[in-house]
Amino acid sequence: MNEKELKYYKNKLLKEKEKLLKVVRRVQEDSLKSDDSSGDDIVDKSLGTSEREHSYLLASNETDILYWIEEALKKIDNGDYGICERCNTNISHRRLEIKPYAIYCIDCIEDLEKNIGS
Numbered sequence: 001m002n003e004k005e006l007k008y009y010k011n012k013l014l015k016e017k018e019k020l021l022k023v024v025r026r027v028q029e030d031s032l033k034s035d036d037s038s039g040d041d042i043v044d045k046s047l048g049t050s051e052r053e054h055s056y057l058l059a060s061n062e063t064d065i066l067y068w069i070e071e072a073l074k075k076i077d078n079g080d081y082g083i084c085e086r087c088n089t090n091i092s093h094r095r096l097e098i099k100p101y102a103i104y105c106i107d108c109i110e111d112l113e114k115n116i117g118s
């Protein structure tokens, strides 16, 4: 991936992050009013490989997605953004366009989803 493309996806990720943070903050403020057990760091999770796969596949709420956006931003800095974590092939631009925080290619996702269902 060239520098221009990386910049493009980084921008996309940052915008998405901002949007999600607003939602998460609103939810946290609401929950603060009703209960005092706050202080969870939303992006500090460390996971094993299969936990990571599960967590990625099941990521549905804003906090989960924020975590994967952080991961993608780290990848951009490390220079391994857009490469599938499982098979090391390039993730297609079409896929990154829809899901800029994708860490697996389509083939691996299909594979993982099969495993998760069984």
Ligand SMILES: [Zn+2]
Residues within 6 Å of the ligand: 084, 085, 086, 087, 088, 089, 104, 105, 106, 107, 108, 109
């Ligand atoms: Zn793959």
